[in-house]
Amino acid sequence: MPAPAARPDLSTGYLARAQAGDTAAFDRLVAPHRRALHTHCYRLLGSPFDADDALQETLLAAWRGLAGFEARSALGTWLYRIATHVCLRLIAQRPQRLTSADHAPPLQFTAELGEPVAGPVWLEPLPDAEWAAASPEDPAAALQRREHVALAFVAALQHLPGTQRAVLLLREVLEYSAAEAAELLGTSVASVNSALQRAQATVRQRMPAAQLLQTPPPAAPGLEDLLARFVVAWERRDIAAMAGLLAEDARFTMPPLPSWFSGRPMVLAFFAERVFQTPWRLQPLHGNGQPGFACFLQQAGDDRFRPGGVVLLRLRGGCIESIDSFIDPTVCRRFGMPEELE
Structure with missing residues:
Protein backbone atom coordinates (compact mmCIF):
# COMPACT_ATOMS: atom_id res chain seq x y z
CA MET A 1 0.00 0.00 0.00
CA ARG A 97 -4.63 -7.94 22.84
CA LEU A 98 -4.15 -11.72 23.05
CA THR A 99 -5.01 -14.80 21.05
CA SER A 100 -6.12 -18.00 22.80
CA ALA A 101 -2.65 -19.51 22.46
CA ASP A 102 -1.15 -16.46 24.20
CA HIS A 103 -3.52 -16.87 27.14
CA ALA A 104 -3.28 -20.56 28.05
CA PRO A 105 -2.29 -23.99 26.67
CA PRO A 106 -4.88 -26.01 24.71
CA LEU A 107 -7.33 -28.19 26.59
CA GLN A 108 -7.18 -31.97 26.56
CA PHE A 109 -10.85 -32.44 27.50
CA THR A 110 -14.16 -30.84 26.53
CA ALA A 111 -16.23 -31.07 29.71
CA GLU A 112 -15.26 -27.68 31.19
CA LEU A 113 -14.55 -24.66 28.98
CA GLY A 114 -13.97 -22.12 31.73
CA GLU A 115 -15.55 -18.72 32.28
CA PRO A 116 -15.30 -15.93 29.69
CA VAL A 117 -12.38 -13.57 30.24
CA ALA A 118 -13.99 -10.14 30.09
CA GLY A 119 -12.46 -6.80 29.25
CA PRO A 120 -10.25 -5.49 26.43
CA VAL A 121 -8.14 -8.65 26.37
CA TRP A 122 -8.72 -10.49 23.11
CA LEU A 123 -7.67 -9.86 19.54
CA GLU A 124 -10.88 -9.08 17.64
CA PRO A 125 -11.72 -9.51 13.94
CA LEU A 126 -12.41 -6.76 11.42
CA PRO A 127 -15.24 -7.15 8.86
CA ASP A 128 -13.97 -6.95 5.28
CA ALA A 129 -16.57 -4.27 4.58
CA GLU A 130 -14.64 -1.94 6.90
CA TRP A 131 -11.25 -2.16 5.20
CA ALA A 132 -11.54 -3.66 1.69
CA ALA A 133 -11.37 -1.48 -1.40
CA ALA A 134 -14.77 -0.35 -2.62
CA SER A 135 -13.85 -0.97 -6.28
CA PRO A 136 -11.84 -3.69 -8.06
CA GLU A 137 -8.07 -3.37 -7.73
CA ASP A 138 -4.94 -4.99 -9.09
CA PRO A 139 -4.75 -8.64 -7.90
CA ALA A 140 -1.23 -8.17 -6.51
CA ALA A 141 -2.32 -5.10 -4.56
CA ALA A 142 -5.42 -6.92 -3.31
CA LEU A 143 -3.31 -9.86 -2.10
CA GLN A 144 -0.95 -7.51 -0.27
CA ARG A 145 -3.87 -5.74 1.40
CA ARG A 146 -5.29 -9.08 2.55
CA GLU A 147 -1.92 -10.16 3.94
CA HIS A 148 -1.60 -6.95 5.90
CA VAL A 149 -4.94 -7.38 7.66
CA ALA A 150 -4.84 -11.17 8.21
CA LEU A 151 -5.52 -12.28 11.77
CA ALA A 152 -2.10 -13.92 12.02
CA PHE A 153 -0.35 -10.69 10.99
CA GLN A 211 1.16 -18.33 6.89
CA LEU A 212 0.25 -15.18 5.00
CA LEU A 213 -0.20 -17.17 1.81
CA GLN A 214 -2.33 -19.94 3.25
CA THR A 215 -5.77 -18.43 2.71
CA PRO A 216 -6.51 -18.34 -1.03
CA PRO A 217 -8.23 -15.36 -2.69
CA PRO A 218 -12.04 -15.44 -2.85
CA ALA A 219 -12.13 -16.79 -6.41
CA ALA A 220 -9.45 -19.48 -5.90
CA PRO A 221 -10.29 -22.87 -7.51
CA GLY A 222 -11.79 -25.28 -5.02
CA LEU A 223 -12.39 -22.72 -2.28
CA GLU A 224 -16.13 -22.43 -2.84
CA ASP A 225 -16.48 -26.22 -2.77
CA LEU A 226 -14.45 -26.53 0.44
CA LEU A 227 -16.54 -23.87 2.18
CA ALA A 228 -19.77 -25.50 1.01
CA ARG A 229 -18.65 -28.86 2.40
CA PHE A 230 -17.75 -27.17 5.68
CA VAL A 231 -21.27 -25.73 5.96
CA VAL A 232 -22.86 -29.09 5.21
CA ALA A 233 -20.64 -30.90 7.74
CA TRP A 234 -21.43 -28.35 10.48
CA GLU A 235 -25.16 -28.00 9.84
CA ARG A 236 -25.68 -31.77 9.49
CA ARG A 237 -23.41 -32.35 12.49
CA ASP A 238 -21.41 -34.83 10.46
CA ILE A 239 -18.17 -35.68 12.28
CA ALA A 240 -16.81 -37.87 9.48
CA ALA A 241 -17.31 -35.10 6.92
CA MET A 242 -15.71 -32.54 9.23
CA ALA A 243 -12.73 -34.82 9.78
CA GLY A 244 -12.11 -34.86 6.05
CA LEU A 245 -11.79 -31.08 5.99
CA LEU A 246 -9.40 -30.49 8.89
CA ALA A 247 -5.62 -30.38 8.75
CA GLU A 248 -3.82 -32.71 11.15
CA ASP A 249 -2.69 -29.73 13.26
CA ALA A 250 -6.05 -27.93 13.12
CA ARG A 251 -7.09 -25.73 16.00
CA PHE A 252 -10.35 -24.28 17.31
CA THR A 253 -10.44 -21.09 19.40
CA MET A 254 -13.42 -19.28 20.94
CA PRO A 255 -12.63 -16.02 22.75
CA PRO A 256 -13.75 -14.65 25.15
CA LEU A 257 -13.75 -18.25 26.47
CA PRO A 258 -10.11 -19.03 27.35
CA SER A 259 -10.36 -22.66 26.20
CA TRP A 260 -9.12 -23.81 22.82
CA PHE A 261 -8.24 -27.10 21.14
CA SER A 262 -5.25 -28.14 19.08
CA GLY A 263 -4.93 -31.09 16.70
CA ARG A 264 -7.58 -32.80 14.60
CA PRO A 265 -8.58 -35.39 17.26
CA MET A 266 -9.29 -32.78 19.94
CA VAL A 267 -11.06 -30.43 17.55
CA LEU A 268 -13.29 -33.29 16.39
CA ALA A 269 -13.96 -34.28 19.99
CA PHE A 270 -15.04 -30.71 20.73
CA PHE A 271 -17.38 -30.73 17.74
CA ALA A 272 -18.86 -34.11 18.69
CA GLU A 273 -19.20 -33.56 22.44
CA ARG A 274 -20.11 -29.86 22.60
CA VAL A 275 -20.75 -28.02 19.33
CA PHE A 276 -22.90 -30.65 17.65
CA GLN A 277 -25.18 -31.06 20.67
CA THR A 278 -27.33 -28.23 19.26
CA PRO A 279 -28.60 -27.44 15.73
CA TRP A 280 -26.78 -24.73 13.76
CA ARG A 281 -27.24 -22.57 10.68
CA LEU A 282 -24.29 -20.89 8.94
CA GLN A 283 -24.26 -17.85 6.67
CA PRO A 284 -21.11 -16.74 4.77
CA LEU A 285 -19.17 -13.64 5.70
CA HIS A 286 -15.60 -12.35 5.39
CA GLY A 287 -13.29 -10.75 7.92
CA ASN A 288 -9.59 -9.91 7.92
CA GLY A 289 -9.42 -11.02 4.31
CA GLN A 290 -10.44 -14.55 5.33
CA PRO A 291 -13.57 -16.59 4.58
CA GLY A 292 -15.90 -17.25 7.45
CA PHE A 293 -19.43 -17.66 8.68
CA ALA A 294 -22.05 -16.11 10.89
CA CYS A 295 -23.04 -19.06 13.07
CA PHE A 296 -26.54 -19.29 14.58
CA LEU A 297 -27.54 -21.95 17.11
CA GLN A 298 -30.92 -23.21 18.29
CA GLN A 299 -31.20 -23.84 22.00
CA ALA A 300 -33.62 -26.42 23.38
CA GLY A 301 -37.18 -25.10 23.52
CA ASP A 302 -36.47 -22.20 21.13
CA ASP A 303 -37.99 -22.12 17.64
CA ARG A 304 -35.46 -19.55 16.40
CA PHE A 305 -31.75 -19.63 15.69
CA ARG A 306 -29.81 -17.02 17.69
CA PRO A 307 -26.28 -15.63 17.14
CA GLY A 308 -23.64 -18.07 18.36
CA GLY A 309 -20.49 -16.50 16.99
CA VAL A 310 -18.42 -15.27 14.07
CA VAL A 311 -16.07 -17.91 12.63
CA LEU A 312 -13.06 -17.10 10.45
CA LEU A 313 -11.07 -19.84 8.71
CA ARG A 314 -7.40 -20.12 7.86
CA LEU A 315 -6.65 -22.64 5.13
CA ARG A 316 -3.60 -24.60 4.06
CA GLY A 317 -3.23 -27.00 1.17
CA GLY A 318 -6.96 -27.44 0.69
CA CYS A 319 -7.57 -28.13 4.41
CA ILE A 320 -8.79 -26.02 7.30
CA GLU A 321 -5.90 -25.19 9.59
CA SER A 322 -7.64 -22.86 12.01
CA ILE A 323 -11.23 -22.19 13.08
CA ASP A 324 -11.24 -18.95 15.03
CA SER A 325 -14.64 -18.47 16.61
CA PHE A 326 -15.50 -15.15 18.25
CA ILE A 327 -18.51 -15.59 20.50
CA ASP A 328 -18.66 -12.08 21.96
CA PRO A 329 -22.13 -10.62 21.13
CA THR A 330 -20.53 -7.27 20.28
CA VAL A 331 -18.44 -8.96 17.59
CA CYS A 332 -21.57 -10.64 16.20
CA ARG A 333 -23.28 -7.26 15.97
CA ARG A 334 -20.19 -5.73 14.36
CA PHE A 335 -20.51 -8.26 11.54
CA GLY A 336 -24.20 -7.40 11.10
CA MET A 337 -25.67 -10.64 12.45
CA PRO A 338 -29.43 -10.36 13.05
CA GLU A 339 -30.79 -11.15 16.47
CA GLU A 340 -32.59 -14.24 15.22
CA LEU A 341 -33.30 -16.48 12.25
CA GLU A 342 -36.55 -18.31 11.70
Whole structure:
Protein backbone atom coordinates (compact mmCIF):
# COMPACT_ATOMS: atom_id res chain seq x y z
CA MET A 1 0.00 0.00 0.00
CA PRO A 2 1.81 3.15 -1.14
CA ALA A 3 2.08 6.22 1.03
CA PRO A 4 -0.47 8.93 0.23
CA ALA A 5 0.29 11.05 -2.80
CA ALA A 6 1.45 14.57 -2.15
CA ARG A 7 -1.17 17.11 -1.17
CA PRO A 8 -4.44 15.35 -2.07
CA ASP A 9 -7.76 17.20 -1.91
CA LEU A 10 -6.18 20.59 -1.18
CA SER A 11 -7.02 22.21 -4.53
CA THR A 12 -10.74 21.74 -4.03
CA GLY A 13 -11.07 24.60 -1.58
CA TYR A 14 -12.16 22.33 1.26
CA LEU A 15 -8.97 23.01 3.20
CA ALA A 16 -9.41 26.77 3.31
CA ARG A 17 -13.07 26.44 4.20
CA ALA A 18 -12.32 23.88 6.91
CA GLN A 19 -9.57 26.07 8.36
CA ALA A 20 -12.13 28.86 8.50
CA GLY A 21 -14.35 26.67 10.70
CA ASP A 22 -16.58 24.90 8.17
CA THR A 23 -17.19 21.44 9.70
CA ALA A 24 -18.88 20.13 6.55
CA ALA A 25 -15.79 21.03 4.53
CA PHE A 26 -13.62 19.27 7.09
CA ASP A 27 -15.74 16.13 6.80
CA ARG A 28 -15.37 16.22 3.01
CA LEU A 29 -11.64 16.80 3.35
CA VAL A 30 -10.97 13.79 5.60
CA ALA A 31 -13.62 11.43 4.18
CA PRO A 32 -11.26 9.78 1.64
CA HIS A 33 -8.85 8.92 4.48
CA ARG A 34 -11.22 7.58 7.13
CA ARG A 35 -11.21 3.92 6.12
CA ALA A 36 -7.43 3.71 5.71
CA LEU A 37 -6.87 5.52 9.01
CA HIS A 38 -9.26 3.17 10.81
CA THR A 39 -7.48 0.14 9.36
CA HIS A 40 -4.11 1.57 10.43
CA CYS A 41 -5.45 2.02 13.98
CA TYR A 42 -6.87 -1.52 13.91
CA ARG A 43 -3.52 -3.03 13.00
CA LEU A 44 -1.85 -1.12 15.82
CA LEU A 45 -4.50 -1.87 18.46
CA GLY A 46 -5.90 -5.30 17.49
CA SER A 47 -9.54 -4.30 18.00
CA PRO A 48 -11.99 -2.52 15.69
CA PHE A 49 -13.64 -1.00 18.74
CA ASP A 50 -10.34 0.45 19.97
CA ALA A 51 -9.75 1.63 16.40
CA ASP A 52 -13.10 3.45 16.52
CA ASP A 53 -11.92 5.35 19.61
CA ALA A 54 -8.54 6.11 18.04
CA LEU A 55 -10.08 7.35 14.79
CA GLN A 56 -12.49 9.60 16.64
CA GLU A 57 -9.65 11.06 18.71
CA THR A 58 -7.52 11.46 15.58
CA LEU A 59 -10.17 13.42 13.72
CA LEU A 60 -10.88 15.58 16.76
CA ALA A 61 -7.17 16.40 17.07
CA ALA A 62 -6.98 17.08 13.34
CA TRP A 63 -9.94 19.46 13.54
CA ARG A 64 -8.41 21.31 16.45
CA GLY A 65 -5.00 21.51 14.78
CA LEU A 66 -6.12 22.17 11.21
CA ALA A 67 -5.37 25.88 11.40
CA GLY A 68 -1.70 25.02 11.83
CA PHE A 69 -1.58 22.64 8.84
CA GLU A 70 0.41 24.41 6.12
CA ALA A 71 0.20 21.69 3.43
CA ARG A 72 3.96 21.17 3.32
CA SER A 73 3.22 17.43 3.35
CA ALA A 74 0.29 15.36 2.14
CA LEU A 75 -2.86 15.66 4.20
CA GLY A 76 -2.87 11.87 4.53
CA THR A 77 0.66 11.91 5.95
CA TRP A 78 -0.37 14.53 8.51
CA LEU A 79 -3.38 12.45 9.51
CA TYR A 80 -1.29 9.27 9.78
CA ARG A 81 1.10 11.13 12.08
CA ILE A 82 -1.76 12.11 14.38
CA ALA A 83 -3.36 8.64 14.29
CA THR A 84 -0.07 6.88 15.00
CA HIS A 85 0.66 8.99 18.05
CA VAL A 86 -2.91 8.54 19.33
CA CYS A 87 -2.50 4.77 19.02
CA LEU A 88 0.91 4.78 20.70
CA ARG A 89 -0.65 6.52 23.70
CA LEU A 90 -3.52 4.00 23.79
CA ILE A 91 -1.07 1.08 23.53
CA ALA A 92 0.73 2.40 26.60
CA GLN A 93 -2.56 2.65 28.51
CA ARG A 94 -4.38 -0.57 27.53
CA PRO A 95 -3.52 -4.26 27.93
CA GLN A 96 -2.05 -6.23 25.04
CA ARG A 97 -4.63 -7.94 22.84
CA LEU A 98 -4.15 -11.72 23.05
CA THR A 99 -5.01 -14.80 21.05
CA SER A 100 -6.12 -18.00 22.80
CA ALA A 101 -2.65 -19.51 22.46
CA ASP A 102 -1.15 -16.46 24.20
CA HIS A 103 -3.52 -16.87 27.14
CA ALA A 104 -3.28 -20.56 28.05
CA PRO A 105 -2.29 -23.99 26.67
CA PRO A 106 -4.88 -26.01 24.71
CA LEU A 107 -7.33 -28.19 26.59
CA GLN A 108 -7.18 -31.97 26.56
CA PHE A 109 -10.85 -32.44 27.50
CA THR A 110 -14.16 -30.84 26.53
CA ALA A 111 -16.23 -31.07 29.71
CA GLU A 112 -15.26 -27.68 31.19
CA LEU A 113 -14.55 -24.66 28.98
CA GLY A 114 -13.97 -22.12 31.73
CA GLU A 115 -15.55 -18.72 32.28
CA PRO A 116 -15.30 -15.93 29.69
CA VAL A 117 -12.38 -13.57 30.24
CA ALA A 118 -13.99 -10.14 30.09
CA GLY A 119 -12.46 -6.80 29.25
CA PRO A 120 -10.25 -5.49 26.43
CA VAL A 121 -8.14 -8.65 26.37
CA TRP A 122 -8.72 -10.49 23.11
CA LEU A 123 -7.67 -9.86 19.54
CA GLU A 124 -10.88 -9.08 17.64
CA PRO A 125 -11.72 -9.51 13.94
CA LEU A 126 -12.41 -6.76 11.42
CA PRO A 127 -15.24 -7.15 8.86
CA ASP A 128 -13.97 -6.95 5.28
CA ALA A 129 -16.57 -4.27 4.58
CA GLU A 130 -14.64 -1.94 6.90
CA TRP A 131 -11.25 -2.16 5.20
CA ALA A 132 -11.54 -3.66 1.69
CA ALA A 133 -11.37 -1.48 -1.40
CA ALA A 134 -14.77 -0.35 -2.62
CA SER A 135 -13.85 -0.97 -6.28
CA PRO A 136 -11.84 -3.69 -8.06
CA GLU A 137 -8.07 -3.37 -7.73
CA ASP A 138 -4.94 -4.99 -9.09
CA PRO A 139 -4.75 -8.64 -7.90
CA ALA A 140 -1.23 -8.17 -6.51
CA ALA A 141 -2.32 -5.10 -4.56
CA ALA A 142 -5.42 -6.92 -3.31
CA LEU A 143 -3.31 -9.86 -2.10
CA GLN A 144 -0.95 -7.51 -0.27
CA ARG A 145 -3.87 -5.74 1.40
CA ARG A 146 -5.29 -9.08 2.55
CA GLU A 147 -1.92 -10.16 3.94
CA HIS A 148 -1.60 -6.95 5.90
CA VAL A 149 -4.94 -7.38 7.66
CA ALA A 150 -4.84 -11.17 8.21
CA LEU A 151 -5.52 -12.28 11.77
CA ALA A 152 -2.10 -13.92 12.02
CA PHE A 153 -0.35 -10.69 10.99
CA VAL A 154 -2.37 -8.46 13.33
CA ALA A 155 -1.82 -10.98 16.17
CA ALA A 156 1.93 -10.96 15.57
CA LEU A 157 1.97 -7.14 15.71
CA GLN A 158 0.47 -7.20 19.20
CA HIS A 159 3.68 -8.80 20.51
CA LEU A 160 5.72 -5.76 19.47
CA PRO A 161 6.30 -2.67 21.60
CA GLY A 162 4.23 0.24 20.34
CA THR A 163 7.02 2.03 18.51
CA GLN A 164 8.10 -1.14 16.72
CA ARG A 165 4.51 -1.76 15.60
CA ALA A 166 4.31 1.76 14.24
CA VAL A 167 7.67 1.53 12.44
CA LEU A 168 6.81 -1.80 10.82
CA LEU A 169 3.47 -0.51 9.56
CA LEU A 170 4.81 2.82 8.36
CA ARG A 171 7.73 1.22 6.51
CA GLU A 172 6.32 -2.07 5.20
CA VAL A 173 2.57 -1.47 4.89
CA LEU A 174 2.29 2.25 4.14
CA GLU A 175 5.67 2.24 2.38
CA TYR A 176 7.10 5.42 3.86
CA SER A 177 10.85 5.84 3.64
CA ALA A 178 12.98 5.59 6.77
CA ALA A 179 13.37 9.38 6.76
CA GLU A 180 9.63 9.92 6.41
CA ALA A 181 8.86 7.43 9.18
CA ALA A 182 11.41 9.10 11.43
CA GLU A 183 9.77 12.47 10.83
CA LEU A 184 6.30 11.03 11.50
CA LEU A 185 7.44 9.53 14.79
CA GLY A 186 9.72 12.37 15.84
CA THR A 187 12.82 10.20 16.02
CA SER A 188 16.00 9.46 14.04
CA VAL A 189 16.49 7.37 10.91
CA ALA A 190 18.90 5.15 12.87
CA SER A 191 16.23 4.50 15.49
CA VAL A 192 13.67 3.67 12.80
CA ASN A 193 16.02 1.21 11.09
CA SER A 194 16.88 -0.47 14.38
CA ALA A 195 13.21 -0.75 15.41
CA LEU A 196 12.32 -2.18 12.01
CA GLN A 197 14.95 -4.91 12.25
CA ARG A 198 13.76 -5.95 15.71
CA ALA A 199 10.11 -5.86 14.63
CA GLN A 200 10.79 -7.97 11.53
CA ALA A 201 12.60 -10.59 13.60
CA THR A 202 9.71 -10.87 16.08
CA VAL A 203 7.06 -11.09 13.37
CA ARG A 204 9.02 -13.78 11.51
CA GLN A 205 9.27 -15.77 14.72
CA ARG A 206 5.58 -15.38 15.56
CA MET A 207 4.28 -15.85 12.05
CA PRO A 208 6.25 -17.69 9.36
CA ALA A 209 5.97 -15.99 5.99
CA ALA A 210 4.09 -18.96 4.54
CA GLN A 211 1.16 -18.33 6.89
CA LEU A 212 0.25 -15.18 5.00
CA LEU A 213 -0.20 -17.17 1.81
CA GLN A 214 -2.33 -19.94 3.25
CA THR A 215 -5.77 -18.43 2.71
CA PRO A 216 -6.51 -18.34 -1.03
CA PRO A 217 -8.23 -15.36 -2.69
CA PRO A 218 -12.04 -15.44 -2.85
CA ALA A 219 -12.13 -16.79 -6.41
CA ALA A 220 -9.45 -19.48 -5.90
CA PRO A 221 -10.29 -22.87 -7.51
CA GLY A 222 -11.79 -25.28 -5.02
CA LEU A 223 -12.39 -22.72 -2.28
CA GLU A 224 -16.13 -22.43 -2.84
CA ASP A 225 -16.48 -26.22 -2.77
CA LEU A 226 -14.45 -26.53 0.44
CA LEU A 227 -16.54 -23.87 2.18
CA ALA A 228 -19.77 -25.50 1.01
CA ARG A 229 -18.65 -28.86 2.40
CA PHE A 230 -17.75 -27.17 5.68
CA VAL A 231 -21.27 -25.73 5.96
CA VAL A 232 -22.86 -29.09 5.21
CA ALA A 233 -20.64 -30.90 7.74
CA TRP A 234 -21.43 -28.35 10.48
CA GLU A 235 -25.16 -28.00 9.84
CA ARG A 236 -25.68 -31.77 9.49
CA ARG A 237 -23.41 -32.35 12.49
CA ASP A 238 -21.41 -34.83 10.46
CA ILE A 239 -18.17 -35.68 12.28
CA ALA A 240 -16.81 -37.87 9.48
CA ALA A 241 -17.31 -35.10 6.92
CA MET A 242 -15.71 -32.54 9.23
CA ALA A 243 -12.73 -34.82 9.78
CA GLY A 244 -12.11 -34.86 6.05
CA LEU A 245 -11.79 -31.08 5.99
CA LEU A 246 -9.40 -30.49 8.89
CA ALA A 247 -5.62 -30.38 8.75
CA GLU A 248 -3.82 -32.71 11.15
CA ASP A 249 -2.69 -29.73 13.26
CA ALA A 250 -6.05 -27.93 13.12
CA ARG A 251 -7.09 -25.73 16.00
CA PHE A 252 -10.35 -24.28 17.31
CA THR A 253 -10.44 -21.09 19.40
CA MET A 254 -13.42 -19.28 20.94
CA PRO A 255 -12.63 -16.02 22.75
CA PRO A 256 -13.75 -14.65 25.15
CA LEU A 257 -13.75 -18.25 26.47
CA PRO A 258 -10.11 -19.03 27.35
CA SER A 259 -10.36 -22.66 26.20
CA TRP A 260 -9.12 -23.81 22.82
CA PHE A 261 -8.24 -27.10 21.14
CA SER A 262 -5.25 -28.14 19.08
CA GLY A 263 -4.93 -31.09 16.70
CA ARG A 264 -7.58 -32.80 14.60
CA PRO A 265 -8.58 -35.39 17.26
CA MET A 266 -9.29 -32.78 19.94
CA VAL A 267 -11.06 -30.43 17.55
CA LEU A 268 -13.29 -33.29 16.39
CA ALA A 269 -13.96 -34.28 19.99
CA PHE A 270 -15.04 -30.71 20.73
CA PHE A 271 -17.38 -30.73 17.74
CA ALA A 272 -18.86 -34.11 18.69
CA GLU A 273 -19.20 -33.56 22.44
CA ARG A 274 -20.11 -29.86 22.60
CA VAL A 275 -20.75 -28.02 19.33
CA PHE A 276 -22.90 -30.65 17.65
CA GLN A 277 -25.18 -31.06 20.67
CA THR A 278 -27.33 -28.23 19.26
CA PRO A 279 -28.60 -27.44 15.73
CA TRP A 280 -26.78 -24.73 13.76
CA ARG A 281 -27.24 -22.57 10.68
CA LEU A 282 -24.29 -20.89 8.94
CA GLN A 283 -24.26 -17.85 6.67
CA PRO A 284 -21.11 -16.74 4.77
CA LEU A 285 -19.17 -13.64 5.70
CA HIS A 286 -15.60 -12.35 5.39
CA GLY A 287 -13.29 -10.75 7.92
CA ASN A 288 -9.59 -9.91 7.92
CA GLY A 289 -9.42 -11.02 4.31
CA GLN A 290 -10.44 -14.55 5.33
CA PRO A 291 -13.57 -16.59 4.58
CA GLY A 292 -15.90 -17.25 7.45
CA PHE A 293 -19.43 -17.66 8.68
CA ALA A 294 -22.05 -16.11 10.89
CA CYS A 295 -23.04 -19.06 13.07
CA PHE A 296 -26.54 -19.29 14.58
CA LEU A 297 -27.54 -21.95 17.11
CA GLN A 298 -30.92 -23.21 18.29
CA GLN A 299 -31.20 -23.84 22.00
CA ALA A 300 -33.62 -26.42 23.38
CA GLY A 301 -37.18 -25.10 23.52
CA ASP A 302 -36.47 -22.20 21.13
CA ASP A 303 -37.99 -22.12 17.64
CA ARG A 304 -35.46 -19.55 16.40
CA PHE A 305 -31.75 -19.63 15.69
CA ARG A 306 -29.81 -17.02 17.69
CA PRO A 307 -26.28 -15.63 17.14
CA GLY A 308 -23.64 -18.07 18.36
CA GLY A 309 -20.49 -16.50 16.99
CA VAL A 310 -18.42 -15.27 14.07
CA VAL A 311 -16.07 -17.91 12.63
CA LEU A 312 -13.06 -17.10 10.45
CA LEU A 313 -11.07 -19.84 8.71
CA ARG A 314 -7.40 -20.12 7.86
CA LEU A 315 -6.65 -22.64 5.13
CA ARG A 316 -3.60 -24.60 4.06
CA GLY A 317 -3.23 -27.00 1.17
CA GLY A 318 -6.96 -27.44 0.69
CA CYS A 319 -7.57 -28.13 4.41
CA ILE A 320 -8.79 -26.02 7.30
CA GLU A 321 -5.90 -25.19 9.59
CA SER A 322 -7.64 -22.86 12.01
CA ILE A 323 -11.23 -22.19 13.08
CA ASP A 324 -11.24 -18.95 15.03
CA SER A 325 -14.64 -18.47 16.61
CA PHE A 326 -15.50 -15.15 18.25
CA ILE A 327 -18.51 -15.59 20.50
CA ASP A 328 -18.66 -12.08 21.96
CA PRO A 329 -22.13 -10.62 21.13
CA THR A 330 -20.53 -7.27 20.28
CA VAL A 331 -18.44 -8.96 17.59
CA CYS A 332 -21.57 -10.64 16.20
CA ARG A 333 -23.28 -7.26 15.97
CA ARG A 334 -20.19 -5.73 14.36
CA PHE A 335 -20.51 -8.26 11.54
CA GLY A 336 -24.20 -7.40 11.10
CA MET A 337 -25.67 -10.64 12.45
CA PRO A 338 -29.43 -10.36 13.05
CA GLU A 339 -30.79 -11.15 16.47
CA GLU A 340 -32.59 -14.24 15.22
CA LEU A 341 -33.30 -16.48 12.25
CA GLU A 342 -36.55 -18.31 11.70
